Amino acid sequence: MRLPVPDEILPADRLGRVHFVGVGGAGLSAIARIMAARGLSVSGSDDADTPFLPALREAGVRLFHGYAAEHVAGLGPDDTLVVTTAAREDNPEVLAARARGVRLYPRSAGLASVMAGRRVVAVAGTHGKTTTTSMLTCALLACGADPTYAVGGLLGATGRNADAGAGPLFVAEADESDGAFLHYRPDVAIVTNVGADHLDQWGSVEAYRAAFVDFVDTMPAGSEGGLLVVGTDDEGGAALADHAEASGREVVRVGLGEGCDLLAADVLLEGSTSTFTVHQATPEGVVELGRVRLAVPGRHYVLDALAALGAGLRLGHPFGDLVAGLESFTGTGRRMERKGEAAGVGVYDSYAHQPAEIAGDLEAARSLAGEGRVLVAFQPHLVSRTRLFGAQMGAALGAADEVVVLDVYVAREDPDPAVTGALVADAVPLPDGAVAFVAGLDDAASELVRRARPGDLVLTLGAGDVTTLGPRLLDLLED
Known part of the structure; x- marks a missing residue:
């Protein structure tokens, strides 16, 4: 369900009682937790049990399993319903709220409401x-900044995806998939990279990249001082930096290549760590700031840390304190998350579902595996994404030793019999027998058990229910 964003988004303290439809999702649960921490009356419902619900219960949010009109009984025009895009048009709570004249907000408006009055840093x-x-949240916490934060996964350092801090900063993940990030009007923006995705929403690569230009244009310019920290190793990021600078915003370019204001050099990926040296461009020349050792492996994590560091420095925090926070970062749920080990086989899970993400996580997996082999179970996510990028996904999976591909996880779209996981499997450049296309999770688990041997690392990849495969696999390996 896609609700329109109202012209005026009220601050959270004017929303009355707030009920969340789909409260178990990463986005809505974060908003609900922050509102509850600020003393608002908050409730929510979901038809699934998710890892985000325990923190909501701790915060005093009243939770319902399933959707029913009685869950919104008592709500009126001065109250608010925040609705997930995954809600069906016939959702009984939405229908009942509409009949009572309850204010309806999409996720983006709900997040914008809790941002009011804070200095917003949108990523x-x-x-x-x-x-x-x-990473930026961990860095700021180490500096004593105590930010409010809303993240799309469970932060390892706190075990939560959101907290209401006492400081003036609000750090938020800004999702472009449905245009939500166009409603946050940040003071500081980090753009990690600009490639292509969610073309079911945007229609073309050009329109997708233009949305990031629109995002930058929502920031203050000129004397009001909007700041953009952007990764410029990719063409889209470099073009965005040029636009921001030409339109009067301060720009910090970060990356591994030349022309960056903040540069990572001498990158070393070793086991579960990534180490690099930070160089900063100054009017007097390039200055070496120091060495950083992350507790997560992968070149893409080096770039993420560099972007967080660039923002933290421009916000006025000391390099040493920021680095201490970055080095304390132990990961986020579903981002190269270790699920366990059985029969000498290590099992990890990651949300990666785009070609560049797959390539980055496989590089990290290779570092973790050492002398062992890397086996991957990949579940393509979305019909439209698989249609457009299936061959590139397959090419990226070629960095593994053996690959098991599942069928497409269908979400928000109708199935297409011409678009299946076979499009990905057929494009994997590995020898015969090293790639299998299977029907479902049970078949994938059996196939991985058949292939795995002590010393191997198994990585489950995808944004769908492939995340449940790791525990199944561990149980089978134990047996």
């Missing part, structure tokens, strides 16, 4: 948003 990009938001 956007085709990939890396969750990790960069999490």
Whole structure:
């Protein structure tokens, strides 16, 4: 369900009682937790049990399992319903709220309402948003800034995806998939990269990239001083930096290449760590700031950390304190998350579902595996994404030793019999027998058990229910 964003978004303290339809999702649960921490009357419903619900119960949010009109009984025109885009048009709570004249907000309006009155730092990009938001949060916490934060995954340092801090900063992951990030009007923006995704929403690569230009244009310019920190190793990010600078925003370019204001050099990926040296461009020349050792492996995590560092420095925090926070970062749920080990086989899970994300996580997996092999179970996500990028996904999976591909996880779209996981499996450049296309999760688990041997690392990849495969696999390996 896609609700219009109202012309005027009220601050959270004027929303009355707030009920969340789909409260178990990463986005809505974060908003609900912050509102509850600020003393608002908050309730919510969901038809699934998710990892975000325990923190809501701790915060005193009244939760309902399933959707029913009686869950919104007593709500009136001075109250608010915040609705997930995954809600069906016939959702009984939405229908009942409409009949009573209850204010209806989409997720983006709900997040904008809790941002009111804070200095907003919004983290956007085709990939890396969750990790960069999490890293910046850890860095700011280490500096004593006590920010409010809303992240699209469970932050390892706190075990939660949101907290209402006492400081003036609000750090938020800004999702471009449905245009939500166009409603936040940040003071500071981080754009990790600008590639191509969610073309079911935007229609073309050009329109997708133009949305990031529109996002930058929502920031203050000139003397009001909007700041953009942007990864410029990719063409889209470099073009966005040029636009922001030409339109009167301060720009910090970060990356591994030349022309960056903040540069990572001498990158070393070793086991579960990533180490790099930070160089900063100054009017007097390039200055070495110091060495950083992350507790997560992968070149893409180096870039995420560099973006967080660039924002933290421009916000006035000391390099040493920021680095201490970055080095304390232990990961975010579903981002190279270790699920366990059985029969000498390590199992990890990651949300990666785009070609660049797959390539980055496989590089990290190779570092973790050492002398062992890397086996991957990949579940394509969305029919439209698989149609457009299936061959590129397959090419990226070629960095593994063996690959099991599941069928497309269908969400928000109708199935297309011409678009299946076979499009990905057929494009994996590995020898015969090293790639299998299977029907479902049970078949994938059996196939992985058949292929795995002690010393291997198994990585489950995708944005759908493939995340449930790791525990199944561990149980089978134990047996």
